[in-house]
Amino acid sequence: MPRPIRAVVNPTAILGNVNKIKQLLGAGQVMPVVKANAYGHGLERVLEGLKNSDALAILEIDGAARLRQLGWTKPIVLLEGCFDEADLHKATELHCDWVVHNQAQLEDLEKLAALNNSFKPRIFLKMNTGMNRLGLQAPEMPAAITWLDEFTSRLGWPTPVLMTHFANADEAEPRTRQPMAQAQFNNLMRFKPAHWQSSLGNSAGSLNFPELAGDIARPGIAVYGATPGPHAAANYGLKPAMTFISQIIAIQHIEAGDRVGYGSRWQADRAGRIAVVACGYADGYPRHAPDGTPTFVEGHVAPVVGRVSMDMMTIDITSIPDARVGSAVELWGEHIPVDVVADRCGTIGYELLCAIAPRVPFQVVSKD
Amino acid sequence: MPRPIRAVVNPTAILGNVNKIKQLLGAGQVMPVVKANAYGHGLERVLEGLKNSDALAILEIDGAARLRQLGWTKPIVLLEGCFDEADLHKATELHCDWVVHNQAQLEDLEKLAALNNSFKPRIFLKMNTGMNRLGLQAPEMPAAITWLDEFTSRLGWPTPVLMTHFANADEAEPRTRQPMAQAQFNNLMRFKPAHWQSSLGNSAGSLNFPELAGDIARPGIAVYGATPGPHAAANYGLKPAMTFISQIIAIQHIEAGDRVGYGSRWQADRAGRIAVVACGYADGYPRHAPDGTPTFVEGHVAPVVGRVSMDMMTIDITSIPDARVGSAVELWGEHIPVDVVADRCGTIGYELLCAIAPRVPFQVVSKD
Known part of the structure; x- marks a missing residue:
């Protein structure tokens, strides 16, 4: 016998958690985050529980390949985009969409267009609204949006999505987190072309301010039945996976x-x-x-x-x-x-x- | 390209660290601990660096199998012993020695003897000298030693080893750690039959009190070039692996x-x-x-x-x-x-x- 320790994963809990988040969000789409091998649960163990999701978001391109291998046919979005040219090829081969969070990644799209691939990815343009991690700064946004809108419509690519990431949506104190999330939301929305969709809600954002989650929410940890705060997950009706x-x-x-x-x-x-x-x-x-x-x-x-x-x-x-x-x-x-x-x-x-x-x-x- | 992160393992550093520990210990044997996949370094990546060691100590029986597969022919000691009867069989098949830390494991030896295996394991009898984790208590020791000594000599098994584990050898304060380690050493040694060997020194014990390490030291973290305390490893001449x-x-x-x-x-x-x-x-x-x-x-x-x-x-x-x-x-x-x-x-x-x-x-x- 190996040592008597084990981790037991329950896909039914994940199915229930996704449905619970869908209820909260109303009309919005749900794109669970499955990076880090589904937050340590194992992609192959959670996929059955994710079947009602609209798309999946992931970081690792090898993980995206694994999802396709496992039979996932709906959209996959690469959360940090492509790291180099080899990634661009692999991403299109795998029919992935991806995030563009800096100028170099925007310029890479031109290279890709020159190759005339049949697959047309959907681009998620990321803005830095206060997290100061990834994303274009406000002064760069108007030109980037104009360029990307023209570029994608010229090539017949899907309409891009405008996205950002909440920095404080999981603060314990609602009086602090609410205005900060609202400020990030407003900061993003003033740039959004009417025909683009938006993506904001991480787990805490989706649970605490579903009205600020945008058209496509990206819940992560909540899908697995956890969320910051000792008993918060159970209070939202989430079950541990x-x-x-x-x-x-x-x-x-x-x-x-x-x-x-x-x-x-x-x-x-x-x-x-x-x-x-x-x-x-x-x-x-x-x-x-x-x-x-x-x-x-x-x-x-x-x-x-x-x-x-x-x-x-x-x-x-x-x-x-x-x-x-x-x-x-x-x-x-x-x-x-x-x-x-x-x-x-x-x-x-x-x-x-x-x-x-x-x-x-x-x-x-x-x-x- | 996958994400640009990686861990680089240097087997030459491990070779040097083992030699450094051997120097400190003088005549004593060195049995590096390679549990948890060689402290996260990967068994297959460190083995070349461990070639001058006298034996290897490990926890996971699957890891022992992997060591044999990789060509390690010198002794392997299972640090928590066998968890059940299937383990006993697997351990002897793999020509492993193992630790016995409670009465049930002592009794298991009888079962094994009845099977008349050709491989004769060396048993490490573990005493609890103050760590209060694994090991027989002092009052149980005399009977256990008498029984095990008779049992192994009757079956022609190797002479057992008496072992314990230091609880405080890595305390930053030498005035605290020295007397505590000495007390645990004395506590063990009063039971040791003259013809048995002893095994005490973990990393901190081997580095700080080589004179209390016993005949077979079991350094772990030091082999990989680390040791508790911000710059302690470099002060001992150890290099990060x-x-x-x-x-x-x-x-x-x-x-x-x-x-x-x-x-x-x-x-x-x-x-x-x-x-x-x-x-x-x-x-x-x-x-x-x-x-x-x-x-x-x-x-x-x-x-x-x-x-x-x-x-x-x-x-x-x-x-x-x-x-x-x-x-x-x-x-x-x-x-x-x-x-x-x-x-x-x-x-x-x-x-x-x-x-x-x-x-x-x-x-x-x-x-x-």
């Missing part, structure tokens, strides 16, 4: 005063039972998870005690008499939202989901 | 007062240039890296500014006029020790090395 579980491989009986693990971080104030779980930071569980981070064992919450080590972690099972060697331990999933673990560790669910290590075996189990 | 690099994919000119990235964490106090680097937490760079975490661009240190996002990060290149789109950016490696990045992020190099994501391509480059 991944359950990360392992087992107890050893139990230590300790006395008051005994210490556990590296750096002797945790010290017992009473006698008790400590379970060693076959999961460590080399599996993707965060090393800096503090004492008290919840896990779920035999129907009860068991807190992490002592520093997570490379292949093992220790939890306090003193008050769970049923816990024994071989008991399943849920690290996150149905009972412990990944966002709760993330919140304890000062990060967000995305980081944890993407960080599941290659040595962890996956399993697919569909259930309502 | 991995360089994690990417490129600048966009540059934003900003004004005083502009903010960068998610949550608008960083605000410019002057006009400047911000480079967007094709590396994010979905590649394995820590999301919680604070402003000021160093990267290396065109011969200069460039600090992280703004929160690391999923596929990109932003660095301040205002004072590096040579930096341009396409410039290489070292995230850690030759110029920026992984332990410096880890220290800024409140963790240790191990976690970062193990967390390189599957989507990052690897390359092997041997150099002195």
